[in-house]
Amino acid sequence: MSLVLLLFVLSKGFKGSRVRDVRVRGFGTGGVDTWQTTPSVGWSRIVPKFHAAIVKFDIAYPYGKKHEEYTKLSAAGRGSPELLVAEVGVKDYGDMENMDLAERFGVTKEDFPKVKFFVNGKDKPFDFDGEFNAEELKKFIRRHSEVYIGLEGCLETFDRIVDRFMTTENQSDKKGLLRKAEDEWDKLKSPSDQQIAETYVKIMRKVLEKGGEFISLEKTRVEGLMIGRITKEKKEEMQGRLNVLKSFTHDEL
Known part of the structure; x- marks a missing residue:
């Protein structure tokens, strides 16, 4: 089952929640698909379902070189059903969307983009502090889990x-x-x-x-x-x- 399909199955029942939405963007082939779920239900029902979940906390509508590198990571990881590559868009204005989730994991707007890696459903993630590019992110994933994402040109x-x-x-x-x-x-x-x-x-x-x-x-x-x-x-x-x-x-x- 593909990453995109699995995420849809897990989250489709939570759309239109009465609680403020958490937008978890699951990167798939050819773009980004967004599922809206509640902080208390959606996060706990999606992220722990994967052996490993790498999550980027960022502004609500990210752009630029780092976002492009993260998208490259998602393309490289789409063949691994054990890995979720996701993004949480955070607003520090208006309804403060997802700010509570960012605070829960100690992320401030000054940190954006901040990548955290959750392994085996544990709520205490590994923090990525390396050079923000796809190859370093792949090495980070391999270092902290059994998930395989090879460097370009590797088998x-x-x-x-x-x-x-x-x-x-x-x-x-x-x-x-x-x-x-x-x-x-x-x-x-x-x-x-x-x-x-x-x-x-x-x-x-x-x-x-x-x-x-x-x-x-x-x-x-x-x-x-x-x-x-x-x-x-x-x-x-x-x-x-x-x-x-x-x-x-x-x-x-």
Whole structure:
């Protein structure tokens, strides 16, 4: 069931409430859908239904670069049924719409946009304080939950293998995981996915040969290349390689 459909099923019974509405915007393909629910009923009936819910508290009608980056996050996360990407629009004028909900979670208008991440239905969220862009938000989600949203140019199957590959100290286990990655590479049909898989496998081979320090050295090398005068296509290729390298570094996620 899609994210948009699930949200509609959960919230459709609360439209037109006699209590002030909370506008929870669920981002779907091609735009933003808004469901109006009451603070006491809607929030508790929607947000805890997901394993993880990332919520942006913002002005009632947001715009600008940060909002665009948040929309990119929603597009990247639409394939994960465990994740809700939502927004609460807050007014500090007129009927003060949703101001009580913002206050409940310690958000003031000076904080806008403020992102909070709710995991396993808990009412105490993680606060996002990083650079406000889609890639940092993805890393934030992965750091605090089991929800997978890969960085651009990454593949979930290989990220999962790499997680185990980099956390085990047993060389025999590492070699077994490399073989598993090679087998998964052989199964791929898409040329672009095959190319990405090749990058993972080559990096894994280098780690076995040179040790974990290869990752930081290679990251530095790639970042240096990206500073130079290269074509847009080459820069995108290098960014993809850099994102794969980040999958090998747990403190990057």
